[in-house]
Amino acid sequence: MTSLRILGAAALLALAGSASATSFVVTTDAVVGAVAATSEATTDVSSSFNDDKIVLAARDDAASFVASAGEIRGAHLEAALKHIRNVQPQLAASDLQLAQAILTL
Structure with missing residues (x-):
């Protein structure tokens, strides 16, 4: 009976560890995706609008x-x-x- 409980506890711990690892991977993927989107937007805007007067005039408003x-x-x-x-x-x-x-401009 004791070995059955130990085996059951080990199985539960293995499942819990697997669930935590999966959750971590999903969370990490979401964060990396968000950072990539921000980086892409920053690159697209900064490379295209470096000398655009309308965009440059908005820097103070953007900071606020x-x-x-x-x-x-x-x-x-x-x-x-x-x-x-x-x-x-x-x-x-x-x-x-x-x-x-x-x-960033």
């Missing part, structure tokens, strides 16, 4: 937007976001990602 976690949306930032999306409609980035990209 990022610092306030999206609460403060200035007119220059709104114009820049609209401009970026018109020039690059295939770009799938959130407003926060674009604001962060504007800050």
Whole structure:
């Protein structure tokens, strides 16, 4: 009877370890995907808009937007976001990602 309990406990521990490892892999994949998307948006925006006056004028508004976690949306930032999306409609980035990209210019 004791060996049956030990075997059962070992099986449960093995299953629990496997579930934790799977959860870790899924979480890691999600984080890496999010970072990759942000990096791609930053690269696309920074390489295309280095000398764009509309986008460069939005740097202060972008800083306020990022610092306030999206609460403060200035007119220059709104114009820049609209401009970026018109020039690059295939770009799938959130407003926060674009604001962060504007800050890298």
